[in-house]
Structure formats: structure tokens, C-alpha cells
Amino acid sequence: MAHSEKTRLFVAWFVLVTITLIYLWMDHAADASAVLVASTAVTVAAIVLALVKARIILREFMDVRHAPQLLRRLSDLLVVVMAVALLGTYVVGRALA
Amino acid sequence: MSLSTWRDDPKRELWFAWYATVAFYSLYSVVFFLITRTQPPGQPWYRPDQVVRWFADRHTGLLVGFALIFVLGGFSATSIALITYSIRRMSVSRAFAYSYLILYSISAVPGFLFICVAMTVGAMRPDRSPGLQRWLYDLGFLSFSGTMGVFLIGSLIWMAAILLDRNRVFPRWFAYLNLCNALTEVVIAPSWIFQRGVLAWNGVIAWWIDVVVFGLYTGVFIYLLRSMIRREDFGTGPLPDLPPRRAPSSRPAVEAGAS
Amino acid sequence: MTTTEHASEAARPEEGNRVPGEPDMWFFVFFESLLFTSYFCVYLYARTQNERAFLRSQSHLLLWLGIVDTIVLLTSSWVMARCVQHARAGRHELARRFAIVTAGLGVVFLALKMVEWVRLIHSGNTLTSSDFMQYYFFLTGIHAIHLLIGFVVVGVIIYQLSDARRRSPRTIETCSTYWHTVDLFWVVIFAMLYIVR
Numbered sequence: 001m002a003h004s005e006k007t008r009l010f011v012a013w014f015v016l017v018t019i020t021l022i023y024l025w026m027d028h029a030a031d032a033s034a035v036l037v038a039s040t041a042v043t044v045a046a047i048v049l050a051l052v053k054a055r056i057i058l059r060e061f062m063d064v065r066h067a068p069q070l071l072r073r074l075s076d077l078l079v080v081v082m083a084v085a086l087l088g089t090y091v092v093g094r095a096l097a
Numbered sequence: 098m099s100l101s102t103w104r105d106d107p108k109r110e111l112w113f114a115w116y117a118t119v120a121f122y123s124l125y126s127v128v129f130f131l132i133t134r135t136q137p138p139g140q141p142w143y144r145p146d147q148v149v150r151w152f153a154d155r156h157t158g159l160l161v162g163f164a165l166i167f168v169l170g171g172f173s174a175t176s177i178a179l180i181t182y183s184i185r186r187m188s189v190s191r192a193f194a195y196s197y198l199i200l201y202s203i204s205a206v207p208g209f210l211f212i213c214v215a216m217t218v219g220a221m222r223p224d225r226s227p228g229l230q231r232w233l234y235d236l237g238f239l240s241f242s243g244t245m246g247v248f249l250i251g252s253l254i255w256m257a258a259i260l261l262d263r264n265r266v267f268p269r270w271f272a273y274l275n276l277c278n279a280l281t282e283v284v285i286a287p288s289w290i291f292q293r294g295v296l297a298w299n300g301v302i303a304w305w306i307d308v309v310v311f312g313l314y315t316g317v318f319i320y321l322l323r324s325m326i327r328r329e330d331f332g333t334g335p336l337p338d339l340p341p342r343r344a345p346s347s348r349p350a351v352e353a354g355a356s
Numbered sequence: 357m358t359t360t361e362h363a364s365e366a367a368r369p370e371e372g373n374r375v376p377g378e379p380d381m382w383f384f385v386f387f388e389s390l391l392f393t394s395y396f397c398v399y400l401y402a403r404t405q406n407e408r409a410f411l412r413s414q415s416h417l418l419l420w421l422g423i424v425d426t427i428v429l430l431t432s433s434w435v436m437a438r439c440v441q442h443a444r445a446g447r448h449e450l451a452r453r454f455a456i457v458t459a460g461l462g463v464v465f466l467a468l469k470m471v472e473w474v475r476l477i478h479s480g481n482t483l484t485s486s487d488f489m490q491y492y493f494f495l496t497g498i499h500a501i502h503l504l505i506g507f508v509v510v511g512v513i514i515y516q517l518s519d520a521r522r523r524s525p526r527t528i529e530t531c532s533t534y535w536h537t538v539d540l541f542w543v544v545i546f547a548m549l550y551i552v553r
Contacts, residue, residue: 005441013434020426023551027419030553036411039553050547054540061437062536063376063529071375071382078386082393082544089397093404273384276505277391283501287494290484296494301398310391 012060016053023049040094047086055079111182111326117175118322122315124169125209132162135216136308138238138299141292145227148234152219159220163213170210177201180318183325184255186336187262197254204247211240242298243289245282252279264335267321278314281307377530385537388502392541395498396548399491403552406487411553413488416481421472422550425465426542432461433539436510440532443517444525451528452517458535459510462503469500495545499538506538 023046030042058075059065065072106112129136139151152159177198184194215237219230252275259272285307288298295302328336375382403410439454473496476482476489483493509531516523 006438009434009437009441013430016430017427020423020430023547024419024423027551036408036415037553038407038411042551042553046547046551046553050544053543057433057536057540057543061433061539062533063437063440067375068373071379074382074386078389082389085393085397086400089400090404093401097404097407268380269378270380270383273380274387277384277387280388280498280501281391284494284498287483291490294487294490295398295402296490302395302494306391306394306398 009060012056016056019049019053040090043090044087047083047090051079051083051086054082107331108326108329111179111329114175114179114182115319115322115326117172118179119319121169121172121176122319124165124172128162128166132165133158133216135159135212135237138242138304139234140299141235141238141288141297143231143234145231148231149223149227151234152216152230153223156220156223159216163217166209166213170205170213173205173209174202177205179322180255183266183322184258186264186325186329187258187266188264188333189258189261193254193258197251197258200247200251200254204244204251207240207244208248209241212237215240238298239289242285242303245285249279249282252276252282264333266325266336271317271321274314274317278310281310377526377528377533381530381533385533385540388537389540392544395495396544399495399548400552402487402491409486410488413481413486413492414549416476416479417492417550418472418475419550421468422546425468425472426546428461428465428468429539429542432458432465433536435461436532436535439513440529443523443528448517448520448523452514455510455513455517459507459514462506462510462538466500466503469496492549495549499541499545502538502541506535509534 026042026045030037030039055076058079064075067075134155139148143151180201181194181198184197185191187193215233219225219233219237256272256275256279259267259269259275284296285298285303287296288300288303291297291300291303294300297303324339325336328339330337435454436458439451439458442448442451442454473493476492481489483490513528513531516527
């Protein structure tokens, strides 16, 4: 039991670091043409990946996985609210630019 | 409740202080937002002629509104006193209460009296040189926003007291709300540097978001002070919880007998 | 977990019912998250109105430094989670060492941040040099303040674990929740400042 918990934490860390390294690849691809250009795809992907990481941190490191249902739901709601707010602001901002 | 029980109620003074606190914050909001319209703050980048126009637009409001503050501003003392009382009621050292009291008493001067004086002086003689009017304008707003450091430390003192308190005077989440409030006050510090943008004294981050947090915080602590007074048993141990809500029929007799 | 909870357990087989740490600290997590989200929204909006200027300033950032920062903080969170596991299992001395490593990684992060700031300032990018830099220094600055508070919080954990009389599992969990929040915010800040185009 304790060993599987320990392994689970390591896997969580590993996944988080991998996602972080995906950013590296994304960044390379985005700047490949050596011209600085705004990109909705990169922005949206960046935000979504960040929130995926946030949820993993919440569930695994902060132990929300073992928490009562209310807290689990609230933490998921938080991630959703952040996603809507951030992506919404970006989309609206681009439309108004 | 009959008159005799009201006069004998030991919580009477506390309720006076609480109602005075509510009156003070209401007065403050009405004066600053509606009468003088100094909040939301004016733009930091105004040229002198624009500042002259700003004063002219608000001429009467400034003089009337801040006159009210000069007369009634002393009520701010009841708010500080009640909070100090709440910290005294905690199990922590009295040093916390005294520090809070001193800090907030001092901060009342730059915290809100400076702006009242500066803006009243500015409005008093509209024919003053524009450069001088802009000087008063800057002094008023910068002193109002830029001296948040004192309030920041005050919030942290209150937070520390609540976290160490064993008398459960306030819920612990309120301590963390103090931390949130303190952190938003840190955010106002850069307003000294910026004349435009989100961190200027009227910026979205330095003012608008801050005011939302501060408004919430103030509303919450006024509610919690009321809760504290209702629970107060004038002892030195943990404050009892509020009785569960029941039918209103039998309560007055029970309360008069209990105190 | 007591035997009286069997009835409710039948409905929800795998989880216990404990809130990690104090529920009050979770209030802080949600409140600060929303506050930071409002800051990010302001940033994103400003960015969309001025894309080219933001892109130009952003190109002065060193992405790999940001990546290293992120990995350092993620690792510190992992170590902190292990610390809590050890503390719960009664291995207090081991937990204490893990807490110290967490703080150490926090110091590494702070040092890297300062190196980055100094480098940027020397190349002419300051708080007032451009809109993007204003947001950069503001967000990383306020995050750094949260990190400094985090050191005090980890200090409380170490203090608790050092002495059998002082230990409170609840306090340790509450403090670790705070530390993870510092990591949580950084993960989003990193995406906002370094990756978003």
C-alpha cells in the first residue's frame, strides 16, 4: 500500500516533468521560422497543459484524490473556472484587437 | 426586549461600537465614491489643466464630503477599537492587540486624512496655479494608495494572532483572508513608480481588483465582529459557539437570564 | 477510517473522508487562485491588444531557465508530498529531512529567479521598460513573495517534526497544502509568461 503510494507520486512527478518538456518542443516549433508570431494554437495549448498540470498537482500532491467529494468537485470546478476565464479572456481580447 | 434589559445588557457598549463601525464604513463609502468622487481615483497622468478641470468638476462635492469626514471621521476609532478588543479576547499576548492599535491609529493620518486635507485645499481656491493643484492632487492620491505598508503589517499581525489563538474568536480561514488582503496591499506599492497602466494608483490590478478584495474583506470582518459579540461571554477561555437557530418565541427570556 | 463508516464506504469504495489539512487553508487556495486568475486575465487581455510589442519583449526571456525553474519547483512539491507520507507513517526524522530538502529546492528556485532578474535588468529590461516586462516582474515578484512565505511555512513543518511533543499531522498537512500552492501558481505563471504567444 505504502509502496504503491510512493510509486504513484513518482509517476505524477514524471508526468508533470514530461509535460514541462513538451513545452520546450512547443516553443521550438513555434519559433522555428525565426519570426516572432502570435499563435492561438500555442496559447491555447499552453493554457490547457498548464491546467492539466495544475489538476495533477491538486489531485496527487495535494491529496485531493482522497478528499471528500465536495473538495474534489470544488477543485475540479476551480480548474474549469480558470480555463474558462483564461481562454475566454484570450478569445475576447483577440476579437477586440 | 424591554428597556431595563437593554440597559443592563453588558454587551451594549460592544453593540454601540459595532453599529458605529458599520456607520463609519458606510459614511466612508458614500463620501469617497458618491459625494467627492475621489474613488475610483483620478488618472495619474493628468496634465495640470486636466487636474484643474478635475477639481472644478468636484468642487462642491469635495468640500461638503470631506467636511463630513472631518467632523465624523473620528468614528474610525470605534472600528479599530473593536478589532483591538477582539484581539485582546484571544489567548495570545496583549502585544498583538497593542501593536495593531498603534499601527492603525497612526495609519489613519496618511490612510485617509491626508487625501481629505489635500483635496479640500485643492478645491478651496479654484484660482490657484494649475501646477500647485496638480501637486495637491498627486499628494492626495499617492498618500492614500502608497502608504499601504502600514495596513499590510496590521493585517499580518491580525492573521498571526488568529492563527495562534486558542479561544477560537475568529475562524482560521479569516486569518488566511487577512493574508490575501495583505498580499493585495503589497501590489499597490508599485503605484509610486507608474503613471499609467495596471499598476498605477488607478490601475486595474492596483486599484480595481484590490478594492474588490478589500470590500469583501471589510464585509467579512464586520460580519465576524458581530458574530464575536453575539458569542461573547466576557471570560478568558474559548468563545462558545452560537446556539443553533431555533423558533424565535423563547429566546429573549433565555438571553436576559443567561447574562 | 472507522468500522462505522462501512455503510457509507460501500457507496464510495476507495476514498477516505479526510480533508487534507485544515479546510481553512483550502479556502486560501481557492481565493488566491481566483485572484491570480484575475491577474492572468488582465495580462492576457493586454497581450492581445499589443501582440507584437509583447512578443518582442518576451523573446528576451530564456526559456530553458523557466523550464529548470518549473522542474525545481515540481520536484520540491514531490519531495514535500513524500515528506507528508513519511510523517503520516510515523517516520518523523525522515520526514524532517525531506522537508529540509523541499526548502533547499525553494532556495535554488529563488536563486535562479534572481539570476534571471539580474540578467534581464542588465540587458535593459526592467519593470518599467515595457508592458510585458511590467507583467513579468509583477507576476514573478508576487510569486516570489508567496515563496518567501512558503519558507516560513516549511519552517513550521520542520519545527513540528523536530519534537515529538509539538507534532500535529493536521498542521503539517496544512502547511504542505500551502507549499503546493506556490508550485501550482508557478506552473500557470510559467505558461503565461514563457510559452503563451
